[in-house]
């Protein structure tokens with residue numbers, strides 16, 4: 648009789664196993680089964696395990712080990728007195744605002760590291776964990792990125808306003824892209840006026856967090872957005888302010904220059920970009936939001 652399950656990924660001490668079936672019920676990939684009163688794993692285990700760690704977390708007698716896998720001590724994590732209750736979490740969510748005015752004080756690297764370390768535990772589709780970060784703390788680099796986007800947008804607006812230029816762009820863009828560019832022209836011109844008045848419309852003169860991942864794996868936008876949501880809430884809890892930067896995300900993916908500035912790995916796309924810093928603005932009220940729209944069946 649075997650005393651262990653042992654492969655490149657997992658080690659189970661079968662002598663301690665009580666056959667409670669908790670791992671069988673909880674494994675999303677259905678990799679455990681019981682036969683002849685012994686726990687087994689399927690032959691394809693090494694290909695199919697997504698390293699989500701649920702089996703390790705659920706086993707009541709702690710006999711499942713995943714190799715090279717960090718486990719947080721339950722004593723540190725599961726104490727109810729250390730958990731935010733619904734009210735404190737709700738208040739945090741309502742208190743968070745998009746911050747577009749920052750103090751000059753730099754954010755200590757340790758605080759950003761703390762936020763990114765927290766975001767490692769945010770969910771990813773099939774536990775692909777295909778999320779990478781690039782942090783730009785250097786304000787000159789932030790200004791360089793913003794100026795670059797402004798030049799691109801200005802050039803596009805000028806070309807769209809010129810009848811000949813408009814025709815040449817029409818020939819190069821898809822119909823949808825062209826219509827959108829025309830429709831957005833008044834908004835674009837207003838943004839350019841704001842920028843001319845000295846406002847950093849693209850990055851708000853904050854530090855930047857780019858969240859990115861390998862295009863060939865998929866799910867980057869969603870996984871990055873979820874990581875960003877965790878970061879934004881946690882930043883609020885640390886007294887920091889953040890703002891999602893959809894324009895920057897778009898331009899970063901369009902521009903080889905920005906990709907070069909942020910040293911974006913080849914085959915990566917930016918899923919989300921955030922600006923972060925110490926808020927120079929305090930909100931005294933929570934803006935109202937639309938009523939909940941939900942269907943129940």
Ligand SMILES: Cc1cc2nc3c(=O)[nH]c(=O)nc-3n(C[C@H](O)[C@H](O)[C@H](O)COP(=O)(O)O)c2cc1C
Pocket residue numbers: 743744745746747890891892893894895
């Ligand atoms: C996907 C996404 C992209 C966004 N892009 C930008 C942006 O490029 N620039 C900006 O100033 N705000 C951006 N925002 C912030 C929204 O404008 C803001 O969340 C919304 O107005 C609600 O305000 P609140 O975040 O303070 O509740 C973005 C938000 C999301 C979710």
Ligand code: SF4
Pocket residue numbers: 673674675676677678695696697698699700701702703713
């Ligand atoms: S890590 Fe996840 S997928 Fe792999 S065996 Fe454990 S529960 Fe199943």
Ligand code: SF4
Pocket residue numbers: 659663664665666667668669670671686705706707708709710711
């Ligand atoms: S959860 Fe632990 S004790 Fe229960 S069957 Fe799986 S390995 Fe055995």
